[in-house]
Amino acid sequence: MSPMFEYAPAPESRAVVDIAPSYGLFVDGEFREAAGGRSFKTLSPSTEEVLAEVAHAGAEDVDAAVAAARRAFASWSALPGSERAKYLFRIARIIQERSRELAVLETLDNGKPIRETRDADLPLVAAHFFYHAGWADKLAHAGYGPDPRPLGVAAQVIPWNFPLLMLAWKVAPALACGNTVVLKPAETTPLSALFFADVCRQAGLPGGVVNILTGDGSTGAALVAHEGVDKVAFTGSTAVGKQIARTVAGTRKKLTLELGGKGANIVFDDAPIDQAVEGIVNGIYFNQGQVCCAGSRLLVQESVQDELLEALRRRLSTLRVGDPLDKNTDVGAINSAEQLARITELADSGEAEGAERWSPACELPERGFWFAPTVFTNVTQAHRIAREEIFGPVLSVLSFRTPDEAVAKANNSQYGLSAGVWTEKGSRILAMANRLRAGVVWANTFNKFDPTSPFGGYRESGFGREGGRHGLEAYLDV
Incomplete structure (x- = not known):
C-alpha cells in the first residue's frame, strides 16, 4: 500500500x-x-x-x-x-x-x-x-x-x-x-x-x-x-x-x-529506467508470476544496477496485494495451496543458498493462498532460484558487464521460451534477438501478446x- x-x-x-x-x-x-x-x-x-x-x-x-x-x-x-x-x-x-x-x-x-x-x-x-x-x-x-x-x-x-x-x-x-x-x-x-x-x-x-x-x-x-x-x-x-x-x-x-520457462529480462545502461521498471514489474508480477514466459531473471548492466534496484523497490512498494475482485488490486492470490508450497520452498532455498531476499511491506489476507512480491539479489547462476521455474511472484537479479556476457547468462538455461531487451539502440535489440535462444523476444516491453504473432519455445x-x-x-x- x-x-x-x-x-x-x-x-x-x-x-x-x-x-x-x-x-x-x-x-x-x-x-x-x-x-x-x-x-x-x-x-x-x-x-x-x-x-x-x-x-x-x-x-x-x-x-x-x-x-x-x-x-x-x-x-x-x-x-x-x-x-x-x-x-x-x-x-x-x-x-x-x-x-x-x-x-x-x-x-x-x-x-x-x-x-x-x-x-x-x-x-x-x-x-x-x-x-x-x-x-x-x-x-x-x-x-x-x-x-x-x-x-x-x-x-x-x-x-x-x-x-x-x-x-x-x-x-x-x-x-x-x-x-x-x-x-x-x-x-x-x-x-x-x-x-x-x-x-x-x-x-x-x-x-x-x-x-x-x-x-x-x-x-x-x-x-x-x-x-x-x-x-x-x-x-x-x-x-x-x-x-x-x-x-x-x-x-x-x-x-x-x-512448457515451462525462465525468461531473461535484460536491461542495458542506456535503457529508460522508469520504463524498464514498469516492464520488469509486468514481466514477473503480472498474474502473480504464474506465467510460463515470465521475466523471472533480471539481468541488469552493472553500471545502472543500484539505480534500477532502488527504482524497482520504490515501485514495488506501491503494489496493492489483496482481494482479486477489487479493481485496485495489482497482485492477487496464488492459484492453490500446492503451488504456494512450491513457491515457498524455492524462495526459502534462495535464502538458504545465500541470496538476499526483499519484499515490500504488505499485509497478506488471513484466508486464501498468498505470497508477497519478492526480489532476490546477490544471485548466482548456481542458485536454484536462477535455474528452476518458480511460477510465482519471485524475481532473481543478476548482473552483467558486456552484451556477450548478457547473452551467455540469458542462454544458460534448460528453457527457451521468452526474453526481453531494454535499450535505446535498435541495432543492439536486433543483434541480441538474433543471439538469444528464446521463442519470443520483446523489445522495450514484456508480456505483450497478439493472436497474429506466433508463440512457443x-x-x-x-x-x-x-x-x-x-x-x-x-x-x-x-
Missing part, C-alpha cells in the same frame, strides 16, 4: 455471474454426469471457499467424448471455411458480450486480479476467435499447400494460469482448420471452460465439435493416450510435457508442447507455435 494515500475499496460484484452448485461434463453438445459418478470441488484461491462441485471424467467418459468428436468431424470438416468462420465470429461476439461475467468467474476460480481478467485476458480471448475466424476460408493461402486438410480429433490439455485464454489459443485454430476438439481444463480452474461450453451452445455450434472433460491428471493422461485422437496439444509443466511426449512417441499423433520450453500463420500448421495435415 502506498505510504502517501490509501485507495477506497472498489469491488466488482459477484452477482454478475451465476455459479451453479454442480457441473457435469460437456459431451456431444449436452451436459452429463460422469459415468463413474465421481466429482471434485473447485475452490476460490483468495478465500478457500468452495465455488462448485464438478464432474470427474474417467476412461468411459473419454471414450464418449472422443467418439462424439469423431462423429462430428465428418460434417464439421466438410463445411466451407466461410461457414466455420461464422461460428467462430459468433463465439467471439458472445465472449465480448459476456466478458464481464467471464472476467468475474475467472478471477473467482483462478485468483488473479479482476483488472487483469477484464483488461488483458478477455480482450485477447475474443481477439483469438476473431483472428482465426478470418483464417477459416483462407487456409489455402497460409503457405501449407493449395488444399490443406484438418487432422481430425484434437485432444487439448490446458493449465490453470490463463484458463480461458489457453482455451482460446487452442480451440480457435483447431476449429478454424476444420478439426473437432476434446478439451481438458486444469483441475483447479474448470469453471470458465464450462462457461465456454454454454457459449458454444448459445452460438449454435453443432454437438460434438467441442467437448469438455473436467478431471485431474488421470483424465488428461487417458485423453492423450486415446487411440481415437489425431492431435495432442498441451500447455503446462515440462515434467508433464515429457510424459506426454513419451506417450505419443511412436504413434501417428501430431504433438505440440508449450525451444529446449525444455517445448516445440510448435501457437498463434499467427505459424500456429495453423499444428492443426493441418501438411
